[in-house]
Amino acid sequence: MPKKDITMRLLSIYNALYRAYGPQHWWPGETPFEVMVGAVLTQNTAWSNVEKAIANLKKHRLLTPSRMSSLTLGRLATLIRPSGYYNVKAKHLQNLLVFIQDHYRGSIKKLCAEDGAVLRQKLLNVSGIGEETADSILLYAAGKPFFVVDAYTRRILSRHGLITQDADYLQMQRLFMEAIPADLLLYNEYHALIVKLGKELCRKSRPLCSGCPLERFLPV
DNA sequence: CACCAGGCAAGTA
């Protein structure tokens, strides 16, 4: 399919989702650091569970790099328990904190001033941060225009015949980033709208999206 | 009861 057609298709899908659901105002976090923590905690986990973990951290005023760094592994794990996988996630958060300290002297501001592509590579070197988490941090915490791909995105692209079954993460990300402009607000809302669609209609149990806002784009 | 959620790393062959 020609690139121009892909552009039209992706923008049409975006417009349909935006008309159906409106702006999502992601990420639901008050500071870049809170967004980073949430990005790790939400891995394969319902956001409602992450909210409970974040609330625990907030209640103890621990949502800063320096304060969270002072916690033992066990104490941190206990605090984030509702988000699931709490032992591994506590370790992953500690890895992230060490990373922030070592590369940016604990300054989120310095981290956000880093070049996007460089920051992405550095984040991927942190154990516990994969491609989706790295891109979520880049886009929603650091304000870099990197498109976030997730399980819903794969289902939608596959269902709409825009990718083959074996497409990997970078292929799907390139599909978006080469076809539509690197606009921060657009990337922000687009991924959020895809997640919204997934929650509403396109779960595994209902892969055909009957009645969903994208129905008219589906191949006959 | 079964299934799922805004993944990822580590182990195996």
Added chain:
DNA sequence: TACTTGCATGGT
């Protein structure tokens, strides 16, 4: 490289 498994809570 490609495939499998462990990680865990809380909602439907």
